[in-house]
Every structure is written in structure tokens, then in C-alpha cells.
Amino acid sequence: MRGRLSTSGAVLVYGFGALILLFILAPLLVVISLSVSQAPFATFPPRGFTFDWFGRVIADEEFRHAFMVSVVLAVAATAASFALGLPAAYALNRWKVPGAAAMEAILLSPQIFPILITGLALLQFMASRGLRDAEMNLFIGHVLITLPYLVRTITASLKLVDRTLEEAARTLGAPPWRVFWLVTVPQIIPGIAAGCLFSFMISFDDFPISLWLADAQTVPLPIFLHSSMSRVFDPSIAAMSTLMILTGALAVIGLEKLVGLRRAMGI
Amino acid sequence: MAKPVDLALSGLSKHYGRNVAVEGVTLRIAAGELVALLGPSGCGKTTTLRMVAGLVEPSAGEILIGGMQVTKVPVHKRNIGMLFQNYALFPHLSIAQNVAFGLQMRGVGKAETAKRVADALALVQLGSFADRLPAALSGGQQQRVALARALVIEPSLLLLDEPLGALDKNLRESMQVELRQIQRRLGITAVLVTHDQEEAMTLADRIVIMRDGKLEQVGTPEEIYSQPATRFVAGFIGAANFLKGTVASRGAEGLAIALPGGGRLLLPTETQEAPLVAVRPEAIAIGPADGPLPGNGTPATVEQVVYRGQMTHLYMRLDDGEPLLAYLANRDGAAPDGAGMRVGERVMAHWPASANKVVRDN
Ligand SMILES: Nc1ncnc2c1ncn2[C@@H]1O[C@H](COP(=O)(O)OP(=O)(O)OP(=O)(O)O)[C@@H](O)[C@H]1O
Ligand SMILES: [Mg+2]
Numbered sequence: 193m194r195g196r197l198s199t200s201g202a203v204l205v206y207g208f209g210a211l212i213l214l215f216i217l218a219p220l221l222v223v224i225s226l227s228v229s230q231a232p233f234a235t236f237p238p239r240g241f242t243f244d245w246f247g248r249v250i251a252d253e254e255f256r257h258a259f260m261v262s263v264v265l266a267v268a269a270t271a272a273s274f275a276l277g278l279p280a281a282y283a284l285n286r287w288k289v290p291g292a293a294a295m296e297a298i299l300l301s302p303q304i305f306p307i308l309i310t311g312l313a314l315l316q317f318m319a320s321r322g323l324r325d326a327e328m329n330l331f332i333g334h335v336l337i338t339l340p341y342l343v344r345t346i347t348a349s350l351k352l353v354d355r356t357l358e359e360a361a362r363t364l365g366a367p368p369w370r371v372f373w374l375v376t377v378p379q380i381i382p383g384i385a386a387g388c389l390f391s392f393m394i395s396f397d398d399f400p401i402s403l404w405l406a407d408a409q410t411v412p413l414p415i416f417l418h419s420s421m422s423r424v425f426d427p428s429i430a431a432m433s434t435l436m437i438l439t440g441a442l443a444v445i446g447l448e449k450l451v452g453l454r455r456a457m458g459i
Numbered sequence: 460m461a462k463p464v465d466l467a468l469s470g471l472s473k474h475y476g477r478n479v480a481v482e483g484v485t486l487r488i489a490a491g492e493l494v495a496l497l498g499p500s501g502c503g504k505t506t507t508l509r510m511v512a513g514l515v516e517p518s519a520g521e522i523l524i525g526g527m528q529v530t531k532v533p534v535h536k537r538n539i540g541m542l543f544q545n546y547a548l549f550p551h552l553s554i555a556q557n558v559a560f561g562l563q564m565r566g567v568g569k570a571e572t573a574k575r576v577a578d579a580l581a582l583v584q585l586g587s588f589a590d591r592l593p594a595a596l597s598g599g600q601q602q603r604v605a606l607a608r609a610l611v612i613e614p615s616l617l618l619l620d621e622p623l624g625a626l627d628k629n630l631r632e633s634m635q636v637e638l639r640q641i642q643r644r645l646g647i648t649a650v651l652v653t654h655d656q657e658e659a660m661t662l663a664d665r666i667v668i669m670r671d672g673k674l675e676q677v678g679t680p681e682e683i684y685s686q687p688a689t690r691f692v693a694g695f696i697g698a699a700n701f702l703k704g705t706v707a708s709r710g711a712e713g714l715a716i717a718l719p720g721g722g723r724l725l726l727p728t729e730t731q732e733a734p735l736v737a738v739r740p741e742a743i744a745i746g747p748a749d750g751p752l753p754g755n756g757t758p759a760t761v762e763q764v765v766y767r768g769q770m771t772h773l774y775m776r777l778d779d780g781e782p783l784l785a786y787l788a789n790r791d792g793a794a795p796d797g798a799g800m801r802v803g804e805r806v807m808a809h810w811p812a813s814a815n816k817v818v819r820d821n
Contacts, residue, residue, distance in 0.1 A: 356543050356545060357547050357549060357550075359514055359534075359541075359543070359547070360547035360605075361549075362513075362534040362535050363512055363513075363534055363535075363537075363539050363540070363541040363609075363618075364535075364560050364561035364564055364608065364612060365535045365536075365561050365565055365612065366535055366560075368535075370564065374560075378549075379551075
């Protein structure tokens with residue numbers, strides 16, 4: 193649709209759109225505004241302007257450690273989910289695998305079950321096996337919840353691949369693996385990128401899995417943030433939250449630079 | 460260019476469950492020949508071609524390229540050039556990179572690749588487009604790039620699945636000529652799938668008519684048109700009137716057939732029963748209704764007269780209710796044969812004995 197709106201229609205559409213945006217973004221804006229407030233307590237509306245809280249947060253070694261734990265965890269979980277999800281999605285879509293539908297349902301199921309319960313079940317399982325390496329446990333838990341996003345987005349883009357391009361490549365002498373890398377992958381890059389972005393954000397933001405699997409040495413950022421809430425009352429909490437929001441925004445911008453967000457989202 | 464090779468199909472079949480797509484196709488295509496597979500939608504043309512390419516695994520039968528058994532050889536080792544209806548250019552690669560793809564797969568060096576790509580693009584007159592992306596080309600140009608991409612690898616066979624189907628009529632006709640010239644010049648063996656009989660006539664050395672997965676008739680365009688083997692072929696290629704009567708007498712000059720509409724035919728055949736006879740509309744001439752009954756002819760009533768420029772199409776009805784169609788040539792300057800014909804008028808349609816084509820009824 194490329195039609196032009198009448199003036200009153202435009203006012204209505206843009207006005208309504210702005211309201212919805214405000215509804216979605218208002219809590220984030222409150223947090224961001226608090227993070228630069230001079231008041232020593234988190235109060236709204238903010239008073240004055242300062243970056244002191246950011247300085248204080250960044251100077252905090254525990255925060256830095258938690259931030260690094262979360263970034264490394266999100267990158268590692270995303271990389272592993274990609275490495276597992278790409279062949280899984282390809283095999284389920286392209287090969288006659290017996291029970292493919294059931295396997296796909298199982299792969300996607302962590303999206304349906306309550307994550308909190310999944311995390312609890314994981315904890316009990318790992319405890320019963322004597323697996324006490326929190327880093328490894330967190331990694332496994334995060335792969336479990338991020339994998340469905342990659343399988344889903346890659347599956348969706350595989351279904352849109354132009355099969356005659358693959359056939360053309362085969363007739364031109366390309367063996368199967370070169371067809372895959374040279375013809376199929378370039379067509380599904382947007383889906384892969386979108387899946388990786390979702391995966392990164394899901395892991396970076398995860399609370400209900402990490403809640404169970406973290407230990408005193410390995411504390412991901414959301415857990416650290418939550419525990420700080422009960423100790424700290426000044427706007428440094430807001431500064432930490434703002435840094436989390438910024439990380440997400442950076443991931444989105446990075447993706448935009450890499451493949452173009454519109455393509456990645458299939459718009 | 461590599462030495463042209465021949466292609467042999469023997470008992471080639473493809474079944475999808477209980478659905479028979481292709482059944483027992485046996486065919487030899489000589490080196491350098493261009494053969495068109497022609498037939499109605501769903502008759503198995505594409506499936507046959509894709510089996511030759513290796514994109515579809517045959518249920519039974521064998522494929523030999525240049526005498527070599529390739530039935531079990533995977534696509535990428537068959538050395539085949541294929542053109543698809545939707546061009547199938549790689550959208551993320553430039554024109555030059557598209558054409559270079561097959562050479563890259565063969566590990567051809569950089570300098571030689573550049574030279575061969577340039578030659579191939581020159582062959583299809585698209586040398587100046589090398590750096591563009593496919594999306595910046597018209598449909599006809601894209602298919603010429605696809606042709607260059609298929610030919611640059613010096614394939615043993617060129618397979619074309621309705622390559623011009625997406626182009627408009629004028630462009631299609633000029634591309635047909637270009638395709639034919641290039642195929643001739645390179646002497647490459649080619650199989651063309653089409654459901655456009657004019658395209659098959661224009662391009663092919665021989666035409667293969669397919670029906671319900673089987674071969675119906677194989678021959679040169681002229682053989683197919685002038686000696687159709689079956690009712691299906693006669694009706695599929697051009698138009699035909701079908702006449703069937705009873706044996707009136709057997710004489711020295713052959714079989715005299717009486718038509719139920721009051722007409723008659725003379726056939727030089729030795730059959731017991733009266734066969735089905737096809738008569739092309741352009742073979743029929745029109746005379747006055749009160750003349751004598753000709754050797755091959757029938758009285759008829761004019762139902763419709765359609766002026767078509769070089770021809771006038773005359774739709775008639777025989778006395779037994781069967782239709783009869785005649786194409787009357789309109790020669791410039793001369794009085795048109797179809798002039799003065801009026802709807803409802805009684806006429807005598809007649810044709811030379813050579814126009815009687817005995818066909819199998821199927
Ligand atoms: N993958 C498939 N699974 C099941 N049936 C198929 C498959 N491919 C083709 N067929 C069937 O095989 C028959 C022949 O198909 P084919 O595509 O070869 O026809 P065609 O002559 O190329 O027709 P068209 O002129 O419409 O392209 C059709 O009845 C079709 O439905
Ligand atoms: Mg077809």
C-alpha cells in the first residue's frame with residue numbers, strides 16, 4: 193500500500209502510533225532519565241544532570257564481572273545455538289528424516305514451557321548428575337532457550353530459498369556442500385542474523401534460567417541487578433539498566449550495519 | 460568447444476507413488492542435434508529433462524551421454540548446461556561472477572576464467588553488462604546471461620526447460636533465432652522442452668510429441684506435420700478435420716470410403732476396415748454445390764466465415780452434423796478464394812487424395 197493519507201487520517205495514525213510507542217518506551221525512558229539524575233535516591237522526576245552514577249557503576253568490579261559474564265555467555269550460547277541450529281534446521285527441512293515433525297517440535301518446545309520450570313528442572317538434573325560447574329551449566333541452559341530462536345528463523349528463511357538457484361548451481365558442477373555455502377547460505381543470511389540477534393538478547397536478558405544455575409562466582413548481569421536492588425537505593429541501579437539497554441541497542445545497530453535490519457527481519 | 464556427443468534414453472520411467480509421470484521413454488538424440496519435447500501440460504516433458512540432468516532420479520531405465528552410462532552419476536558430475544524458465548541467475552553475484560561460477564567449480568585459473576567469461580558474454584552480446592547485478596537486467600538479457608553461464612563450461616549437453624516462456628512474443632521470436640544460431644555454431648547437442656508448437660517447429664531438428672508420460676511420435680517438424688501418426692498428433696500440431704466412413708468398394712486404385720455426410724474418400728491403403736482420416740484445413744478447396752461429387756470431397760453448409768488476413772477460415776457443417784474447417788488462402792490482388800461465401804450457403808468441399816492422412820485413432 194502506497195496510498196496517501198488524508199490530513200485527519202495522518203494525524204490519527206501518527207498520534208495513535210506515538211501513543212503506542214510511548215506506552216512501550218515510557219518505562220525505559222524513566223529508567224534512563226533516573227540514571228542521569230543528581231538526586232541520591234531513585235526518584236521521579238529526576239533532578240539535575242550527571243554521569244556520576246555511570247562512573248560509579250563502571251568502577252564497580254562486581255558489576256564489570258557480571259557484565260562480562262553475561263556478554264560472554266550470550267555470545268557463546270548464540271554461537272553454539274547457531275552451530276547446532278543451522279544443520280538442524282537444514283536437515284529437518286531438506287532431508288527425509290523420520291520423525292522430523294516430532295524432532296522439530298521438541299527443538300522448539302523450550303519456547304512453550306515456562307522457562308522458570310525449565311530452569312528448575314535443569315538444576316535438579318544437573319545436581320543429580322553432580323554437575324557443579326556453574327559456567328558450563330549456565331551455558332547449557334542458555335543454549336537450550338536460544339536454540340529455538342535460531343531454528344525458527346533459519347527454518348523460515350530456508351522455506352523461502354529459491355530451489356532452482358540451487359539446481360542451477362548443481363548443473364554448473366557444484367557439489368552439495370558448495371551449493372550450500374555459495375547459494376543457500378547467502379539467501380538465508382538475513383534469517384541467520386535475525387536469529388542470532390534474538391538469541392543474543394534472550395540470553396543477555398535472561399533471568400529465569402540463570403536464577404537457578406548461577407553460583408556466587410558466576411553471576412550474570414540480570415541476577416546481579418536483581419540482587420543489587422535489595423542493597424542499593426541510589427540511581428546506580430538505573431545506570432546499570434541503562435547500560436543493559438545500550439548493549440541491546442548496540443547489538444541491533446551492529447546487525448543493521450552488517451546485513452540491514454529490514455532484510456534481517458524479513459521486512 | 461568439446462566434441463558434440465549423442466544422448467540415448469532407454470526405457471526411462473518416473474513414478475511418483477501410483478502417479479506415472481514418465482513411462483518407458485526410449486530415444487536417441489544424435490550429436491549436435493536439437494530435439495524439442497513437445498506436449499500438453501503435465502505430459503512429463505520437464506520430468507524427462509530433469510532425469511537427463513540428474514535432478515530427478517529415474518524409477519527405471521537408463522541414460523547414456525556420449526555412450527557413457529550416467530544414470531547413477533550425480534548432477535554436478537554430468538557436465539550439463541541447463542536453462543530454466545525463471546533464468547535462475549544468482550542474485551547476489553554480478554553477471555561476470557554468475558558466468559564464472561561453473562569455471563570456478565572446475566578449478567579453472569583466474570586469467571583463463573576472465574577470458575572465457577568475456578568470450579561467453581560476447582557470444583550473447585552482453586559484454587558491457589559484466590559488472591551489473593542480475594536484477595538490473597531485463598528478462599531477455601537475464602536469459603542470455605544464463606545461456607552464457609551454461610555454455611562457458613563447454614557442456615556435453617544443453618538442456619532447456621521452456622527457456623523463453625516468460626518473454627513476450629516479439630522478444631521470444633528473436634531469442635529463438637539467436638538460440639538456434641548459437642546452438643548450430645557450437646554444434647552442441649540440445650534438448651528443448653516447450654509447449655509452444657511454433658517454437659518447436661522453428662528450433663528443432665526433430666520433435667518428440669509426448670502424451671501422458673509416453674512418446675507419441677518422433678520426427679522432423681515436416682514429418683510430424685505432414686505425416687501425423689495418430690489423431691492426437693494431428694490435432695495437437697496444427698488443425699485437422701477427422702473423417703471416418705465405411706468401405707464402399709475395393710478397386711485397383713485403392714479403397715473407396717463413403718462418408719456418413721454424403722461425401723467420399725479414395726485411399727491407396729490395404730486395410731480391412733475403414734481407417735480414421737485426417738485432412739488439414741489448408742488442403743481443402745471449395746466448389747459449387749451443384750458440381751459432380753469429387754474423388755475426395757463432401758457437400759457441406761457454411762456456418763461461419765472468419766477473415767484472418769492471409770487466410771479466410773471457413774467453418775462448415777456436414778450433413779451428418781460433423782464439423783469441417785477449411786483455410787482459404789487470400790492472395791493479394793487475386794480474388795480471394797473465400798470471397799462471396801455466405802452463411803447458410805451449400806458448397807462442395809474437395810481436396811487432393813494426397814491430403815488424406817491415415818491416422819491411428821487414440
Ligand atoms: N515431485 C512430484 N511429485 C508428484 N508428482 C509429480 C512431481 N513432479 C511432477 N509430477 C507429476 O508428473 C507429471 C508430469 O509432470 P511434468 O512437470 O514433467 O509435466 P510437463 O510436461 O513439464 O508439464 P508443463 O507443460 O505443465 O510444464 C504431472 O502429472 C505432475 O503432476
Ligand atoms: Mg514443465
